[in-house]
Amino acid sequence: MKSQIHRIHQQMVNKEISCTQLVQERLDLLKSNSHNTVNSILDALALELAAKVDAKIKSGSAIGLLEGIPFGIKDVYMLQGTYATASSDLLKNYKSPYTATAIQKLLDAGAIPLVKENCDSFGHGSSSENTIFGAVKNAINPDLVGGGSSGGSAVNVAKDFTVFSIGGDTGGSIRQPAGYNKVYGFKPTYGRISRFGLMAYASSTDCVGPIAKSIEDIRILLNAMSGKDIKDQTTYQSSIILEKNILNSDEIKTVGYFKNFIENDAIEAQIKSDFLISIEKIKAKGIQVKELDFFESETLVSTYYTLAMAETASNLSRLDGTNYGNRIEGENLKETYSITRSDNFSEETKRRIVGGNQVLSQGFSDEIYLKGLNLRDQIGESFEKDFKEVDIILSPVTPNSPPKIGDSLKDPLSMYLSDAYTVGFSLGQLPTITVPQGTETGLQITAAKNNDELVLKFANFLKDTI
Amino acid sequence: MSKIMTVDVLSSIKGAQPSKSVNKLFEAIKNANSTNNNFFNNTHNNAVSLNDLREDVVVDSPQIEKQIIIENFPREKNGYLVVSKVIEE
Numbered sequence: 001m002k003s004q005i006h007r008i009h010q011q012m013v014n015k016e017i018s019c020t021q022l023v024q025e026r027l028d029l030l031k032s033n034s035h036n037t038v039n040s041i042l043d044a045l046a047l048e049l050a051a052k053v054d055a056k057i058k059s060g061s062a063i064g065l066l067e068g069i070p071f072g073i074k075d076v077y078m079l080q081g082t083y084a085t086a087s088s089d090l091l092k093n094y095k096s097p098y099t100a101t102a103i104q105k106l107l108d109a110g111a112i113p114l115v116k117e118n119c120d121s122f123g124h125g126s127s128s129e130n131t132i133f134g135a136v137k138n139a140i141n142p143d144l145v146g147g148g149s150s151g152g153s154a155v156n157v158a159k160d161f162t163v164f165s166i167g168g169d170t171g172g173s174i175r176q177p178a179g180y181n182k183v184y185g186f187k188p189t190y191g192r193i194s195r196f197g198l199m200a201y202a203s204s205t206d207c208v209g210p211i212a213k214s215i216e217d218i219r220i221l222l223n224a225m226s227g228k229d230i231k232d233q234t235t236y237q238s239s240i241i242l243e244k245n246i247l248n249s250d251e252i253k254t255v256g257y258f259k260n261f262i263e264n265d266a267i268e269a270q271i272k273s274d275f276l277i278s279i280e281k282i283k284a285k286g287i288q289v290k291e292l293d294f295f296e297s298e299t300l301v302s303t304y305y306t307l308a309m310a311e312t313a314s315n316l317s318r319l320d321g322t323n324y325g326n327r328i329e330g331e332n333l334k335e336t337y338s339i340t341r342s343d344n345f346s347e348e349t350k351r352r353i354v355g356g357n358q359v360l361s362q363g364f365s366d367e368i369y370l371k372g373l374n375l376r377d378q379i380g381e382s383f384e385k386d387f388k389e390v391d392i393i394l395s396p397v398t399p400n401s402p403p404k405i406g407d408s409l410k411d412p413l414s415m416y417l418s419d420a421y422t423v424g425f426s427l428g429q430l431p432t433i434t435v436p437q438g439t440e441t442g443l444q445i446t447a448a449k450n451n452d453e454l455v456l457k458f459a460n461f462l463k464d465t466i
Numbered sequence: 467m468s469k470i471m472t473v474d475v476l477s478s479i480k481g482a483q484p485s486k487s488v489n490k491l492f493e494a495i496k497n498a499n500s501t502n503n504n505f506f507n508n509t510h511n512n513a514v515s516l517n518d519l520r521e522d523v524v525v526d527s528p529q530i531e532k533q534i535i536i537e538n539f540p541r542e543k544n545g546y547l548v549v550s551k552v553i554e555e
Contacts, residue, residue, distance in 0.1 A: 081534065097527075097534040233514040302494040309488070313477065320478065322549060327540035329550060334478070336550040342480040350479050355488040357476040368492050375498060413487040 003216035004163050009065050012057060019053040019068040023112055026070045029161045030115050035142065036134040037152035037161065039075040039116045040083045046070065049112045066224060067110030072156045072165035074149075075116040076123060077103055078197040082113075086199055087131035088121045090325045090344035100197020101232065102166065102208045102225040109224050114162060118152030121346045122316065123170055123201040125149050126415050127408040128177070130348045135405045139181040144402040147177030150211065154181040157211045164212040164221060170201045171304050172397075172422025174209045175434040179397035179442035184459075185211045186218045189450050190429035191236050193222075194229035200315040202308035205426040215459045218433065219246060222452065241453045249461035252454070255287055256390035258294040261421055266297065267399040271439045275396050278438040281466045282394070292386050292393070295379060297420035303379065304423035305416055306359055306372035313356025316349070351412065376427050383428040387448035392458045395421050395444045397434050402441070431455045437466055 011017045023046050030038050053068035073079060076086050078096035085091045099107070107113070120130040128136035128151025136146030139158035146155045150167030154177035157165050167174040169187040178185025186209045193208040200206060210221035219241055228237045257279065262272055283289050295303075321327030321340035328343055330336040345353070359369040386393060398418055408415045421444065425432040431452040434442045445462070447454040474482040527535075541548040 080530065094538055095534050097531045097538070230520045233518075233520065296498075298494045299498045302491040302498065305488070305491050306495055317478075321540055323540075324535075324538040325540065327550075331551075332553040333550045334553065337478040338474075338480050341478050342482075345479070350477070350482060351485045351488060353477045353479065354473045354482045354484060355491075357473050358484055358488075359492065361471070361473075361476060364492075367496055371495055371498070375495070411487075412485070413490055416487070416491060 001213045003214045003220070004212070005065060005069055005217050005220055008069060008163060009063070009067075012053070012068055013063065015057065019050040019057070019112075020047065022068070023047060023050040023070050023114065026114055026161060029159070030156070035137040035139065035146065035155045035159065037115075037118050037136055037146070037156045039085055039087060039118050039133050039152070041115055042079075042082055042113050045082070046112050046114050053110065053112075064110050065220060066106065068112060069110075069163050070112045070114045071106065072115045072117045072153055072162035073103060073113055074119050074153050074165070074167050076119060076168055076199040077166065079103055079113060079116070082116060084116070084199070085132075086122045087119050087133055088344065088346065088349070089132055090319055090321075090340070092132065092326065094324055098197065101194035101229045103197065105225050105227075106166070106221075115156065117150075117156060117165060120149035120151070120173075121349055122199065122312070123149040123168060123173055124312070124346070124348045124352055125408075126172070126176060126418055127403065128152060129405065129409055130346050137405065138402055141402075143404055145180070145405050145408060147180030147402060149173040149177075150185075151177045153211050154178050154183055154185060157181070157183045157213060164210055164217055167209055167211050168198055168201070169207045169209050169426070170205050171308060171426045172419050174207075174211060175397055175422050175432060175444060176419070176441075178211055178434040179436070180402045182436035182442065183211055183213055184215060184218050184433060184435060185209065186222065186433045186455075187426070187431065188222060188226070188452050189431045191234045192238050192431070192450075192452060193225045194227070194232040194235045196229055196231035200311075202311035203315065204307065204311060205304075205429065207426075215246070215456055215463065216243065219243065219456055238450070238452070241456060245453060246456040246460055249457045252391045252458055252461065253288060254290060254390045255282055255392045255394055256290045256292040256386060257394050259291040260294055260296065261395055264297070266417070266420070267396070268401060271396050271399065271401070271441070274439040275443070278443060278466050279394070282462075285465055290390055292390070294382065294424065295375075297417065299375065300379070300424045300427070301416050301420050303372050303375040304419070304427055305355070306368055307376060307427075309352045309356035310359050310369055310372075311356070313353045313360065316353055348412070379424060379427050380429075383430060383448070391447065391454065393446040395446065396439050396441065397421060397444050398441045433459050435459050435462055437462060
């Protein structure tokens with residue numbers, strides 16, 4: 001698919017459609033909330049901004065590429081004066097006091113926020129069923145889950161309710177729902193986009209990223225949001241990725257894939273055969289393909305969840321109803337904390353907080369948490385070694401096709417294991433895109449740290465190859 | 467403090483119990499091969515350089531931010547923000 005942003009921009013410039021008309025159409029679609037993607041609609045703000053864009057066009061002034069483009073925001077981001085619920089009871093009436101850096105950059109470029117989008121509560125889930133706003137329905141088959149945790153965002157893009165959406169990816173939360181709904185979803189290198197104003201889940205792997213219908217749109221949005229931010233000291237300065245730089249992929253000579261991801265019992269037969277067909281098509285283009293060794297899925301998932309739970313237990317300890325949140329008064333302060341948290345957190349969130357406190361407590365931290373940190377270092381080293389041999393690593397996004405709504409919640413362990421192919425790249429802090437091609441749930445393209453440009457290059461190559 | 471704290475106390479969640487599913491993940495990590503015994507080898511060092519620290523200055527929040535923070539406060543009485551009764555043990 002061609003760039004939606006360029007197409008709509010041109011339509012507005014040519015006065016084929018007014019910005020108000022465009023925004024109103026999308027708001028009407030969102031208001032029906034047919035797929036449970038909407039936590040709150042920002043109609044007054046959106047229409048006010050649209051009117052300004054129309055006035056600017058009418059006066060004959062030039063508008064920027066993102067000016068007037070309507071978008072959605074996963075409901076874990078701050079946008080001053082709007083609700084930021086994290087799809088939770090605890091924060092269902094919480095208003096953002098400030099705006100996230102990544103969102104502010106889009107606002108500065110003139111993009112128009114339409115909606116705060118449904119997701120798994122605090123990012124805790126892989127299906128967008130762990131939410132107080134009702135399970136998100138898959139864009140292609142509404143009996144299936146929308147994926148998660150950025151499920152509402154991926155479905156809104158797939159259904160054209162938004163032109164693009166901003167998700168958050170800690171262990172696959174952009175890439176997996178993008179795959180489930182057949183759109184593009186990009187997790188940049190950790191630190192490329194500021195996390196300031198994104199509610200922290202697991203700070204060491206949390207990433208901000210775009211979901212859109214074309215590689216060009218992903219490139220535009222990545223450029224708009226990237227950059228060093230004094231408010232997130234893990235950010236770094238990156239260069240703009242030019243369109244012409246990602247059109248030619250001649251420099252990509254070698255692609256690798258993890259043998260153990262493909263040769264195991266957990267992967268669905270169809271996904272496996274489709275993946276191998278894609279590999280053959282790549283080989284046919286003269287690219288060398290190498291099989292790589294990697295950690296067992298179980299080790300990857302356990303390492304990721306150990307660290308993510310430890311970090312979320314710490315990050316969510318501030319949610320006690322004292323300064324904000326749905327406080328439920330008890331007899332004293334400790335009782336108040338405990339009742340507030342028991343009644344307002346979902347079962348999955350509680351499971352992760354308790355797990356995190358388990359691994360951080362004396363007696364457990366050495367053999368679980370510290371070993372998890374050690375394994376993460378080994379995973380990082382393994383990637384460094386791999387990227388000396390290959391330019392790109394290709395992987396399926398998930399071992400299985402999307403489950404039916406209701407099935408994931410019954411079995412948390414199998415939900416955790418369904419993240420087997422995405423969590424490794426998170427632990428490595430690597431840039432990875434999901435492309436809606438190759439298998440039913442897409443393919444992941446990964447490059448070495450800070451090589452986000454190469455990921456987009458190869459995505460363009462694949463678009464024309466398979 | 468030598469008192470053993472259970473996970474429900476540590477987590478401030480009433481009646482919280484360790485989950486069987488999560489424990490299975492922890493078992494997997496205990497049994498995983500770890501060839502490298504150096505726990506902190508800095509592969510994932512995201513620390514900021516001392517030369518790159520931000521200025522240690524107080525930045526005043528805009529009025530709108532202060533107003534929303536007050537709005538978000540769970541309880542108010544006669545113009546005062548009310549916190550829960552603090553106990554001392």
